[in-house]
Amino acid sequence: MSEPAAVTLARHFSKLSIDQIPARHLADAKALIADWFAVALAGSRADSGAIARRFATETGGREEACIVNGGGARVPAVHAAFANAIASHSVELDDVDILALFHFSPPVVAAAVAVAERAGSTGAELLTAVVAGCEAMARLSDATNPSLRDRGYHTTPTVGAFGAAVAAGVLLRLDEATMTSALGLAGAQASGLMEMYGPSMQKRFNPGPAARNGVTAAVMAQLGFTGAATILDGPRGFCRAFSDHYDAEALLRGLGTEFPIHIEYKAYSCARPIHNGIDCALDIRKQIGADRVDGIRSITIRRHSAWAHYHQIPRPATHHEAQVSMNYSVGVALREGAALLPQYTEEKVHDEAILRLSEMVTVVPDDSLPRGVSCLMTVETADGASFSSQVDHPKGSIANPMTPEEAAAKAHLLGDPVIGAAGVTRLLERISQLETLPRAAELMALAQGSGVKAAEKAFASAC
Template identity: 55%
Template sequence: MVLEQAPRGTLMQTATHIEHDPSAEATAARQLARRFAGMNYDSLPEQARSAMKRLLLDYLGVALAGSQTESGRIARAYAASDGGHTDSTLIGGAGKVPAGQAAFANAISSHSIELDDIDVFAYFHFSPPVFSAALAAAQECSADGRKLLVALAAGCEMMERVSRAANPSLRDRSYHSTPTCGVFGAAIAAGTLWDLDESRIVSAIGLAGAQACGILEFHGPAMQKRFSPGPGARGGITAARMAQLGFTGQDSVLEGPRGFLTAYTDIHDAARLTDGLDEPFQLDIEFKPYACARPIHNAIDCALRIRERQHPDLAAIRSITVARHPSWAHKHQNKTPASYHAAQMSMHYSVAVALRDGRALLEEFSDANLRDPALQRLMQVTDITTDPGLPRGVSCRMTVTMNDGRNWTEQVDYPKGSIQEPMSDAEIEAKFMRLAEPVIGKSAAARLAETSQQVERCKDVNALMDLTVRAAPVR
């Protein structure tokens, strides 16, 4: 069951409280390590297997397209610059690098076009840190597809458990949940693939906590946001590798008096870390049809409905009012984005381009469009208000008022791609092909789609990743 509001937390402990006594009870890391050490393909619910295969297809398409952006190309160049073992593939490139470097670059690529997956509260993206680390680690040990699926599910579960315990306070303190929580998921994914025993998984969690990082100061023209999941993916690889070699980590790193929750939140609920450990964990993963920040998607859906139903003359629009829940109302407010990076974080631009073009795909977020006088005018007449009565954090109600006094209102609580309004398998595959074909060619894209959707039959993940190498340019 999906909760509609973020869970209430408990007031944080301070350093003046009694020191945590690991001997009194099993720490969260120890309880989680016991669960993940015991996971295997046969114990993985069919729902989780299916969810991971869907997300794998989506991730590969997004990462391939993102690898060809400026931020993706720079990340690949950096990953290849230090040399080392040639274990893991740089998606969209033509070579292999050490696993940590591949995880770093691929995480950045997969976050470079704002089409990566999202959790139900729009706090974080599962795949950039977890899938990037898992695929790189799987290649290094030549894992099969079944083992990969277990690692992906374990990593996503770990990431979501940390987020549930820490958010929304983590976000409200300006930490970026994708890398901050993702480093734990990446460590579990890599550790699962490398067969870490229970005690070493505990250490991997501790060492992941020592590397948790990521801030939300990135809503400008720079590439800063694209960078965020890179350290999380690489940090997870590092944590698992160090633990594998015998480096021990702190078992109370999550809930201890100076641990992750205390350091990164004002309010948290440590019990959420270990709720239902004896039950199957439901992974609720949402997908993005529009190339911008997920909390903007509700407004895009409103705009598309008004466009389709009313066919407004854009030049005759007097005002656009977007009511948002207080949870997100003060974010994504930018009437003058200076780059397409900034436009992808701008509610005003995204609404304007959706009204004009009837879509908000990669092509719509361009520097050329930023100079369009019609879009600039629509951005200026768009205002965001706050309505605490809206039912969900990402809910949106839009009113378009015309010069002649007519007005139309639409409200969207669950955007396209959500659990309640899902993208179909056909839509996910069409998205993948649209993103992958220009990079690796139609034939390879089709083979990659088929292989990823039957990945449990794959004897070696390297065979899957070999299909992500960029096609030679046509001469």
């Protein structure tokens, strides 16, 4: 009888070192960490990010790790991971996997950065932990999706708890047996529902428990609490419980030689499956001309049935709901030629000129489209003219990537209002050198607007 998948994975992750990771995945991890910090900085100013920060600071406890934009306040690593994960999911600009099913960084990077501060980890150790956590998330999603999503579970928190546990376990240097227990304890805490769209902050909350629970699982395992080795592929394990049609072989396929991590980035401040529609809208706006947008009389979007029935919200009640509305996002992109934070405000949500376009959107399922997130948009104007655009790979995807300059511009757009342009530049520089940093805690100190000497002082106090 073969050993449980969790044991095999634990052996792999507990022995993983930076020299075993291909250069392109290390580069991806740096880009992911840079994107996470930028998005978390902006998210720390959002209402949901601010509430999470307040919860963490008011709960208090042992000073182990910083909260993004928390003014240097230090809290237990579990609370920092929780608050920072929520902040990094609060402006809908965080990374996404290639199928638009989950976000890597809110659970994994939030947990890794917090535990790196607690453990006094090096930059190389942080990089290794982030790659490991992302690999764990990718393998679990590959094994259980799309059934997991279709059953109503949110992939980011359900598989994110495992990713966070692995990332934390690598930094805590758990051995095979202890890492196995961490996976078991993560499975005991895996949760998260797709019933999260609407005017509330519900969606922003989901990565928080995943990051916190992953850190809890790793620390508890380190203290000697044992977990079930059969948590993934056992008869009542994660795969069977969360998916009607699972592929257990995906848990281990190519383990040790392949890292099935495919990370994409967001160019727009809304749910990823909407981005194709925004790209179509921006293309059509160029075809029509900005001065003729008011003459639009119909908007039809052909969308693959995998996503056709999601994100149809003609009149969002809040900016939270607008960020998961295809209708609104298309309307604001046509009207303003952009879909970033300034386009998703409470004032904009009630702009009748935008809502006129939003309510025009008709979505038609079309399985002939090549990808689940593909969109084919047709717009007709009052004079009878028709304009069309099809986008299969949105801006920021692997097939249509953002340039390094565009990624840096995004980081400055999000981070400059919080720590200044010079602060963002310094943070990005240090992340680019991450494998050489003796103290990963320096990154969080820089994200507070501190200089390198302050970062070193923060590290010393953490030890």
